[in-house]
Amino acid sequence: MNSVKIVAVHIADFSNYFHDLARFKGLDFFGFYFIELCKYFLSAILIWFLIYKVFWPFTKSRRIQNKDFLFSEIAREIFFSLSHLLIAVAILIYPIKKYYLHTAIYYSTSQHGYLWFCTSFFFLILLHESFFYWSHYLLHTDFMYRSIHFVHHKSKNPSPFSSYCLHPVESFLQIIWLLPVLILIPIHFYVLSAFLGAALLVAFGGHLGVELYPRSLTQSRWGKYLGSATYHNIHHITEAHNLGLYFRFWDFWMGTDLTYTGNLPISHEALSK
Ligand SMILES: [Zn+2]
Ligand SMILES: [Zn+2]
Secondary structure, three states, X not given: OHHHXXXXXXXXXXXXXXXXXXXXXXXXXHHHHHHHHHHHHHHHHHHHHHHHHHOHHHXXXXXXXXXXXXXXXXXXXHHHHHXXXXXXXXXXXXXXXXXXXXXXXXXXXHHOHHHHHHHHHHHHHHXXXXXXXXXXXXXXXXXXXXXXXXXXXXXXXXXXXXXXXOOHHHHHHXXXXXXXXXXXXXXXHHHHHHHHHHHHHHHHHOOOOEOOOOHHXXXXXXXXXXXXXXXHHHHHHHOOOOOOOOEOHHHHHXXXXXXXOOOOOOOHHHHHO
């Protein structure tokens, strides 16, 4: 029975399974880093292959900007993404996995009740959304933009490879917030895995270069509060709008939202009106 439970835990979190394997094999720091690199390259290449090769006859008309990606741009995006993952392993993944840094992560659903088990996922998403919006808001102040955030904005037409293309200081900021949360707040292992999966999806989802959501969703009463590839792509064009991540409610409240309802590819003239 115990072994069934162990297998179930490992199936629920592939990433954790490989981390455990890396620790077991004694791969240490670079083992963990290698796993993060695999996750990044596999996700970006798979998305690229599906959107720009396999389904291109269908996705072509959903292109957000009418521009080709430049090889030099993608090489720069990969370089800074590698630095971002190195920082993620150094300050969060390695200390927790290797040294069993004391966290409040728990494994038994009954330990903090089913209500917290279900709501803690939304709590993490909303916390991340708020932290992201306000840290992003600060990163757009003059000094922080010129010295830090410009790295992400050098990609005017972001590709899937730009998902983690951040200045090292911004990488530190966007990762370190999770450490005190995991130490202080009890989060079930499955909930944490689901949250990390959602964070990965939204990072790549904002940089697809094509819009996969139908208009009937993005212009619906509730769907208009969802972040989308077009929503984040507009942020790369205007820089002053659309600072959120999963949702756009902070943008609506703070007056930073810019909704585009025209046809794709985006018309820059229509955006500036
Ligand atoms: Zn971006
Ligand atoms: Zn920005």
